[in-house]
Amino acid sequence: MEQQILVHRLPGGLVLLGEPMPWLRTVACTFMLPAGTCCEPEGKEGLAGAVMEMIERGCGDLDSRAYMEVLDALGVETGSAVMTTHSTFGAVMRSDVLPEALHLLGQALCDPTLPADQVEDVRQICMQELRGLEDEPSHRCFTELKRFRFSHPYGRIAQGTREGIESIQHVDIVDFHRRHFSPGGTVLAVAGNFEWKRLCDLVEELFGGWRGEAQSELSPVQVNYGSRHVDFASSQTHLALAYDCPAYGDAEYYPSRAVVGVLSDGMSSRLFTEVREKRGLVYSVLATCYSIRDRGSVLCYAGTTANRAEETLEVLLQTIDSIAQGVSPGELERLKFRIKSSMVFEQESSRARSRQIANDWCVLGRVPTQREVLAEIDRLTCESVREHFLRYRPRAFSLVSVGSEPLELPVGADHT
Template identity: 40%
Template sequence: MAQQIFQHSFANGLTLLLERMDHVRSAAVNFLVPAGCVYDPPDELGLVSIFSDMITRGAGDRDSRALTLAMDSLGLDHSESVGQLHLRFWGSTLARNIPSSLELFADILRHPHLPAEELDSVKALALQDLQALEDEPRAKVMVEMRRRFWPAPLGQDRRGTEASIGRITEKSIRDFHDAHFGPRGTILSVAGNVEWLPLRDQVEKLFGDWTGKDVRPPELTPPVKGSTHLDKDTTQTQIVIGYPSVPFGHPEYYAALGAVQVLSGGMGARLFTEVREKRGLCYSVSANYQTFKQVAGILCYAGTTTERAQETLDVTIGELRRLADGVSDDEVQRVRAGLKSSVIMQEESTSSRAGALASDWYYLGRVRSMEEIHDAIESLSPTSILDHVRKHPPRDFTIVTLGKNALQLPTK
């Protein structure tokens, strides 16, 4: 059955997307609001995370408990998450409950209470989250990697600092909502058994008179780059290796994704086989593709013991460089199978489809069809992946380690 994709841009700048899925009884909604942690004021880092906790504590004519009960009465599974560039509001329920769910989301986005009396307790939770980072070495090393690897402020950590959290006030929270919440740049995507015209009309009614200030994307400054070691008296060593790649939307995007899958696309992939299975060097090893509009990168992680850390780093770097020596037909067949499997599972999930609609629109200004994605995956070959790797080889590494001993880093 052909996909049913609908799109409408309202006069105030809000974009509405729908993928109608006749074969399901559920539906999911996804709001992307351009209000991520890159918009934290420099002296109030962590503000967006605190704001995201506050925004659902009462909205419209409902206090916090009444809002929670209203969501529960609709069977609305929901969450809020802080990204670098966006605040994401997500909900999933029976398709027939989408109109009532959208009414609740309209109150949350447009008329949150942001109760001042709860700010101290929310800040206390934020401080606990920050302090817990010291007990999570993998998360801690990733925070430092992102800070060094991405152009600022893209690598900014959502948690902030103890001092910056202390400076956040009720006025800070309200000023942030006034400055960053509005229709321009906001994307509402819906996927499920939902009719287009009633949805469009309801969104016009709920959000058509929504106004707000223009949110300018942050100016990017060059990344810190370089490598560093975080000293910690522990028996484990955390290793993260980053290198540049092509961003989503680039003609070689799928080839870049294929190269990462060769490295880390399952238990038969190279990193798991060579670093863990054959040599027993580490308990965890992976490579992941990450992207923004302008820049992208591959971040590789390995967790190992102090004694085997140097060999783990050396072998991992060796496997990254060995990509340029060639990719086999069997490897590409496994890559295609893995990517197709993930696409098929996404096709069957309203939540995944709602998220993909918004992501495609943000990055590309259009929605990719499933046929386009399938064709791109099917076109992957040893030659296309190898050509990409040779044009964009793993190099210019940023390396961050955490553990008892600093490691000897590659010279280039």
């Protein structure tokens, strides 16, 4: 069946996207709103997450308990996430309950009660999430890398800060919701088993009158290079390393994704083989592509012992640079197979497709079809991947270490 990406724009600015998947019995919807951590006021870090928690504490005539009971009765599974520039709120359900579920989700989004007597409960939940992050050094390593590498306010993390969470008041929650839960810049992506005409009519009925404030332009993303250490009493050392690469949406993104795939996709990848299997330096090692607006990065992680941390960093850098010597046909074929397999798996999940098309629209302003993506993957050759790496060969890095002893980048690797 030919893939369809359907688009309908509402007067207030909300964009409705649809991808019919009639072979499924489920449907998923994802709201992606311009309400990420970079929108938080100074000193209120963690506010975006608190608001996402509060919108499900009752809406319309329903209190928190009644709201959850209705969702449970319908068999709806909800979920939310706070990211840098956006926040997401969505659900997956049987296709026959979409009208009732979307009505309820719309109320939570546009008309939440935001009860003042539950602010303290939400504050404690946010504090617990932050403490959990601080107690897990591998996760903390990545969050500290984000704070260090990206310019303000893009270095903020979803969990916020202790001072920010403690300062949140009810008026802050109400004001953030009013300013940023707005149809302008918001996408509603629906994927699964649904009828497009009925969906458009339903969304017009529920959101046709939704209006809100215009969103302000965001500042450019800048990055910092160099080393930062976070002291943590442990026999282990966790290191997170980042370097520049083309962002998602750039014409050079897929060759960059191929480089990361050769380095980190699967147990036959170079990092797993060279750093873990051959030398036994780490118990965990990975690399992934990460983009904030038009700024792309490759993020790497390694968990090792304190006495082998320097050697781990050295081998990690050498393995990354080994791409300059070329990529084997076997490596490239395995990478292509893994990417194509993941695309097949995605076609079995309405939730995964809903999230993906929402993200694509917000980042690219369009939704590439799977045929387009497959064509990009098929165009990759061993030589094109190597040439890409040589054009974008990493010279400057951002490094964060968490452990008892600090790590430093080699001379010359901390600046462009």
